[in-house]
Each structure stands twice: as structure tokens, then as C-alpha cells.
Amino acid sequence: MPPMIQPEQHLADEESSNDDYSIWFAVPKRKHTRSRKRMKTTSQKKLPLKQNIIFDPRTGEVTLMHKLPFNWKDYLPKTD
Numbered sequence: 155m156p157p158m159i160q161p162e163q164h165l166a167d168e169e170s171s172n173d174d175y176s177i178w179f180a181v182p183k184r185k186h187t188r189s190r191k192r193m194k195t196t197s198q199k200k201l202p203l204k205q206n207i208i209f210d211p212r213t214g215e216v217t218l219m220h221k222l223p224f225n226w227k228d229y230l231p232k233t234d
Contacts (some may be wrong), residue, residue: 206220212229
């Protein structure tokens with residue numbers, strides 16, 4: 155038969171055992187400013203550069219590769 159423990163003695167034992175350890179939570183070492191948070195999110199959500207978007211030297215516009223610009227008729231050579 156296990157020995158009988160008085161309730162007061164049992165509580166005193168639990169309190170002393172709780173002092174031996176503590177719970178640590180994950181917290182940042184330093185405060186992060188709004189600008190640092192925003193820099194982090196913008197770098198993660200940055201759009202990758204597209205290979206099909208080019209600078210057209212003839213028209214001086216940014217266009218899609220193998221596509222004519224919107225006003226392509228203005229850039230045709232003049233025929234007299």
C-alpha cells in the first residue's frame with residue numbers, strides 16, 4: 155500500500171519542484187522597426203525579372219519580345 159500523503163505536504167512538494175525549471179518562450183532579442191519588417195516582406199514578395207520584357211532601341215520603349223508596340227505605324231520608315 156502506498157504511503158498516505160497529506161494534501162498540504164503534496165502542494166508544498168509541487169511548489170518546490172516548479173522552482174527547478176521555467177518555461178522559455180521564443181522572443182526576439184531586439185525590436186524590429188516597421189521599415190525593417192517592410193524591407194523583409196518586399197524582398198520576399200519581389201517579382202522576378204521577366205526575360206521577355208525588353209527595351210526596344212528602335213522605339214525607345216519597353217515592350218514584350220517579338221511583339222509590336224502599340225503605335226507601331228509611327229515607327230515605320232517613311233517611303234516617298
